[in-house]
Amino acid sequence: MLDIFKSPVLSIQEFFLLAGRTFRSVPRRPHYLNDIFLQMDTIGVGSLPIVLLTGFFSGIVMALQMSKALRTYGAVSQTGPIVAIVLVREMGPVLTAIVVAGRNASGIASELGSMKVTEQIDAMRALGTDPIQKLVKPRLIATCLMLPCLTAIADFVGICGGYLIAYFLLSLTTSEYWNGAYRALDYVDMTEGLVKPFIFAIVISLVGCFYGLRTSGGTQGVGRATTQAVVVASVWIFVLTAFIAKIFIAL
């Protein structure tokens, strides 16, 4: 009976061992700055178009849906504050993280998985390089730096998308919408909106690296690792956002 739990428990243990080794490697030399910048470009700049699209249309959809409910109470003027709060606290970080997980957790897992099955990871170790230092650390640092930036951009374009709906379809004035949105947000919202992507970034990069580095079974194994990385990272994003939201609501 206990054998059923053996494999998942072992996986969790291996994941935390990888996480621990990676965190310990962060202050240690060498830092492989070129790899960090390359990953920042891949993860940050590469994800920008899709993040802009997702953020913009989620703002539009939110304004449309909210306006319908708010009209019932004669509170259409509250569209700006509601779009801003929901986007900055919840939807912006989660949607951006899901998009980045889909794009980059899979990318990281497949890249590292391919390296694993073609023995490039072993070759790296044999040639005097720690794969954690060379492969995992740059991806962790790059994701932690880029995801909060992408989230802030997604939040902003989302609020802009909401503004277009508010101005053209709900007949709100520019100042009504933007003043409402600006006044609705306080520092706790901003903090929550930036803490979440930072934590999600740790999850996305480490989950991608974890599944990539434990890939086995040739190209089929690479495909399996990629799928697992996206699914597990996405699930953890939803679980963690609930926990973090609870903590910030209690503040």
Place this chain on the structure above:
Amino acid sequence: MPDSVLRFERVTVSFDGNPAIEDVSFDIPAGESRIVLGAAASGKSVLLKTAIGLLRPDHGRVFLFGQDITGLKVRELSDLRARIGMLFQESALFDSLTIEENVAYPLENQRSIRCPAEEVHARVEESLRFVELEHTLEKFPSELSGGMRRRVGIARANVTEPDVVLYDSPTAGLDPITANNIMALIVKERDVRKATTVMVTQRFQDGQIMTKYRYDPRSQSLERASGNGASIAGIRFLVMKEGRLVFEGAEEELEKSTDPYISKFVLRH
């Protein structure tokens, strides 16, 4: 008696409880060569990876240059690995790096080597010239054929002029002509640098090239080591079967063996 460079003492390595190599013991003195024969999944590659500490034994001890590496820390192990070159199966070149960067990798990344930056290019070029691929510096591995990638792998394994070179199935998947060219390069490396060589292979004729031929620097080609077909001294065969070492001896003993498994290698080729 020469110092031992690699010694296995009753080594067992398992994956999920299934032994990949079991109770393996052997000793390789400095300057000698070993050819490890075995069918697929007999534990040959695991043996090489265990020899350089990429895999840790469940039981037994591995000695590299006289030092027990079984419980060694990564950093200490890394310094020892700098004295070993390894050609992985399928070469294991880094896809994202050019050929020059691939061959320069051990020079730039191994702490104990500390090759001055201004020397790196010259050494890479020299190493690639040795395998006749000095014109591929700017290319990526994906632009080369399988045989050329294997030759780059040999250049990378030897660029640091290691004391021991390990070759994991250097001719696997290659056509006979390319395979013979690869073997000629391995013999050339062995004879020019006098390094201890351990080669894993499924092909007995690869071992025969190692035992019967020498590199002649004057004619710059391989020639028979002796007129009567005798083997070069100091080269022995190891045969692996289902993770166990079932034979260790000279070529003549291998050829005389009546063991059905061992004799298959000799008769088949």
